[in-house]
Amino acid sequence: MGSEFLPxxxxxxxxxxxxxxxxxxxxxxxxxxxxxPSEAKMGPFECGSDVVDTPRKRINVRFYAxxxxxxxxxxxxLFLIPIAVxxxxxxxxxxxxxxxxxxxLLFIGVLAIGLxxxxxxxxxxxxxxxxxxxxxxxxxxx
Amino acid sequence: xxWMFMLIALLKVLVVLVVFVLMLGAVLTWVERRMxxxxxxxxxxxxxxxxxxxxxxxxxPIADMFKAFTKEDFVPAGANRMLFFLAPAIALASTLACFAxxxxxxxxxxxxxxxxxxxxxxxxxxxxxxxxVALGGWASNNNFGLLGALRxxxxxxxxxxxxxxxLVGVFAVFGTMSLSQLVLGQGELLWxxxxxxxxxxxxVGFVLFLIASMAENKRAPFDLPEGxxxxxxxxxxxxxxxxxxxxxxxxxEIVLIAAIAATVFFGGWQIPWLDPQGVAGGFITVAxxxxxxxxxxxxxxxxxxxxxxxxxxxxxxxxxxxxxxLLPLSLANIVVTAIVLALS
Numbered sequence: 414m415g416s417e418f419l420p421x422x423x424x425x426x427x428x429x430x431x432x433x434x435x436x437x438x439x440x441x442x443x444x445x446x447x448x449x450p451s452e453a454k455m456g457p458f459e460c461g462s463d464v465v466d467t468p469r470k471r472i473n474v475r476f477y478a479x480x481x482x483x484x485x486x487x488x489x490x491l492f493l494i495p496i497a498v499x500x501x502x503x504x505x506x507x508x509x510x511x512x513x514x515x516x517x518l519l520f521i522g523v524l525a526i527g528l529x530x531x532x533x534x535x536x537x538x539x540x541x542x543x544x545x546x547x548x549x550x551x552x553x554x555x
Numbered sequence: 556x557x558w559m560f561m562l563i564a565l566l567k568v569l570v571v572l573v574v575f576v577l578m579l580g581a582v583l584t585w586v587e588r589r590m591x592x593x594x595x596x597x598x599x600x601x602x603x604x605x606x607x608x609x610x611x612x613x614x615x616p617i618a619d620m621f622k623a624f625t626k627e628d629f630v631p632a633g634a635n636r637m638l639f640f641l642a643p644a645i646a647l648a649s650t651l652a653c654f655a656x657x658x659x660x661x662x663x664x665x666x667x668x669x670x671x672x673x674x675x676x677x678x679x680x681x682x683x684x685x686x687x688v689a690l691g692g693w694a695s696n697n698n699f700g701l702l703g704a705l706r707x708x709x710x711x712x713x714x715x716x717x718x719x720x721x722l723v724g725v726f727a728v729f730g731t732m733s734l735s736q737l738v739l740g741q742g743e744l745l746w747x748x749x750x751x752x753x754x755x756x757x758x759v760g761f762v763l764f765l766i767a768s769m770a771e772n773k774r775a776p777f778d779l780p781e782g783x784x785x786x787x788x789x790x791x792x793x794x795x796x797x798x799x800x801x802x803x804x805x806x807x808e809i810v811l812i813a814a815i816a817a818t819v820f821f822g823g824w825q826i827p828w829l830d831p832q833g834v835a836g837g838f839i840t841v842a843x844x845x846x847x848x849x850x851x852x853x854x855x856x857x858x859x860x861x862x863x864x865x866x867x868x869x870x871x872x873x874x875x876x877x878x879x880x881l882l883p884l885s886l887a888n889i890v891v892t893a894i895v896l897a898l899s
Contacts, residue, residue: 419557423564423668424655424676430568431651434577435644435800439628442796446627455632457697458791468693468701476709479874483712486882490719493889494675497726504897514897521886528882537878539871 478536489524496520567667571654575848579855580806581616587806587859588615594863619799626795631696634792638694643793643800646687650807653677657814658735660824660844666735673734674726677815678719681771685711687804688773688780692789703788706870707773707780713877714770714777720885721764724757724892725819738823750827753820759888761820763881768812769858770877772805776865779873813854821850 457464496503496517503513531537585600589612592599603614630636656673659665670676685708692704726732729740743751754761770777781788790801817823824843868876 419560420668420670422561423568424652424670426561426564427568427572427655427667428648428652428680430565430572431648432644434572434651435647438624438796438800439640439644442624442626442628445624446795447625448629449627450629454629457631457633457695458787459698460787464698466698468696468698472701472705476705479709480712482878483716486716487712487719490716490723493720493723494726494732497723497889498730498732500727500893500896501730511897514893517893518890521890525883525886528878528886532879537874539874 475539482531482536485527486524489520492520493517564667568655571657571659571667572651576651576654576807576810577803579810579852580803581620582613583806583809583855583859584619584802585613585616586856587862588612590859591863623796623799628795628797631792633696635694635696638690639792640797642687642691642694643797643804645690646684646804647800647807649680649683649687650804650811652680653811654814656734657818658738658823659847660840663735665824665844669733669735671731671733674722674732674737674819677811678715678722681811682711682715684771684804684808685715687801688789691793691801692780695789695792697792699787700789700791703780703782703791707789710773710777710780710873710877711771713874714767714881717763717767717877717881717885718771720882720889721757721760721767722819723889724760725753727889727892727896728753728756734818734823737819738825741822742825744827748828750822750825752822752827757820757888757892759884760892761816763885763888764820765812765816767877767881768815769861770873772808772812772858774805774809774858775862776867777873778867779870782867809855809858810851812858813851816854817847817850821854823847 457468496513500513500517503509504511509516589599599612600615601609601612603609603612603618605614608614630639653676655667656670656676657666658669663669688707688711689704692700692702692707722732725737729737731737731740737753741750741752745751745755749755773780781790790798793801824847826843826846829839
C-alpha cells in the first residue's frame with residue numbers, strides 16, 4: 414500500500430475510535446443503570462395526558478419539498494467546490510481566461526432562476542397567513 | 556502495513572478526541588451554566604463538592620457524568636429499539652470523526668489525517684448528524700418527538716446548503732480545500748500589515764458561515780427542534796446517557812464549529828506579525844498550537860454569548876432566513892468573489 418493511502422488509514426482509525434466511544438458510553442449506561450420498567454413509564458410522553466393519536470402517520474408534504482430543494486442546491490454546492498478550487502488556475506490566459514468567470518456565472522444564474530421560480534411558486538412559504546391567503550387567492554381565481 | 560504509523564495515529568486520535576475535545580466539551584457545559592447564570596444575574600451551579608473543594612462548580616460536569624451513567628435507559632413501548640439505541644451514537648460519532656482533518660499545528664505531525672479534500676470530508680461526515688435527529692425522533696414513537704425530528708431535519712438540510720456555499724468563496728480565494736493548505740495561505744500579510752485571514756478576504760462568508768453552522772448545531776436562536784421550555788423536541792423519550800449523548804454532542808459541535816472557523820477564517824495556528832526566524836523551533840510550535848487552542852476557546856465563547864443573547868425564531872422566520880436571505884446572499888457572495896478574482 415502506497416503512502417498516499419496513509420491519511421485514509423488514519424481516517425478509518427478516527428471513525429472506529431469515535432464510534433467506539435459513542436457505543437461504549439451507551440453500553441456502559443445499559444450495564445450500570447437500573448431496570449425498573451412500568452406501564453406508565455413505557456407509554457409515550459405527552460405531558461401527562463392520555464395518548465389520542467399515533468405518530469406513525471402521514472406528514473406534511475412541505476418537509477418533502479424542502480428535502481428535494483436541498484438535494485438540488487447541495488449538488489450545486491458540490492459542483493461549485495471543484496470549480497472554486499481550480500478557479501485561479503482556470504483564469505490564466507493559457508487555460509480558460511475570463512471565460513471561466515462567464516461559465517461560473519452561467520451555472521449560478523441557472524440555479525438562481527430555479528430559486529426564483531420555487532420562491533415565486535410559494536414553495537418556500539411556511540407562515541400560516543401566507544398559506545391561507547395563497548389558498549384563498551387560488552380559490553378566488555377558480 | 557506500517558504498525559508504527561497506526562499506533563501513532565491511534566495515539567493522536569485519543570489525544571485529540573478524549574483529552575482535548577471531550578474534556579473541552581465537558582468544561583463547556585459548566586461554562587454554559589455559569590455564563591447563563593451571570594447573564595441572568597444568578598449564581599449558577601456551585602454546590603458539588605469533594606471534601607471541602609468546590610472549585611466554582613467545576614465538579615458539576617463530573618457529577619453529571621456519574622448521574623447519567625447510573626440512570627435507567629428505558630425504551631418506550633412501540634419504539635424501534637435498534638434505531639433508538641443507534642441515534643445518539645450516530646450523532647456523537649459523526650461529530651467526533653470530523654476532528655480527523657483539523658490541523659492543530661504546523662506540519663503533518665499535528666493533523667490526524669492531512670487529507671487534500673479535508674473540508675469536503677467535514678461537510679460529508681458532519682451531515683450524518685441529521686440521521687441522529689431524524690431517526691431518534693421518529694424511532695421513539697412519540698408525537699412530540701416526531702414533530703421535533705421533522706423540524707430538525709428540515710432545518711438542518713436548509714442550512715447545510717448555505718454552509719457549503721459559503722466555503723466556496725474561501726476555496727476560490729486560496730485555491731485549495733485542504734485545511735493545512737488553507738492555513739498556510741492565511742500566513743501572508745496584505746499590504747504589509749493586515750493578516751490575510753479568511754475573515755478579512757471573505758467577511759460576508761464568515762458571518763453567513765457562523766449563522767448557518769449555529770443553525771446546524773440547533774442552538775438558540777435556532778433551537779426549534781428541541782425548544783427546551785415550550786416545544787418538546789426529538790429527544791423527548793431519551794433518558795440517562797442516551798439523552799446525555801445528545802447533550803454532549805451539542806457541546807462537541809460547538810468545539811467543532813469553533814475549530815473549523817478558526818482554521819478557515821482566523822488563520823489556524825498562524826500567529827500574525829511574528830517572524831519565526833530567530834526563535835527556537837520548539838517554542839514557536841508550542842506557541843502556535845497554544846494560539847490555535849486560544850482561537851477555538853474564543854470562538855466557543857462567542858457562540859455561547861450569541862446563544863444567551865438572542866430569543867428564538869418562529870418556524871416560518873427560520874425557514875425564510877435560510878432560503879430567502881442566507882441562500883441568495885451566499886450565491887451573491889460567490890458571484891462577487893468570482894468577479895473580484897477575475898479582475899485582479
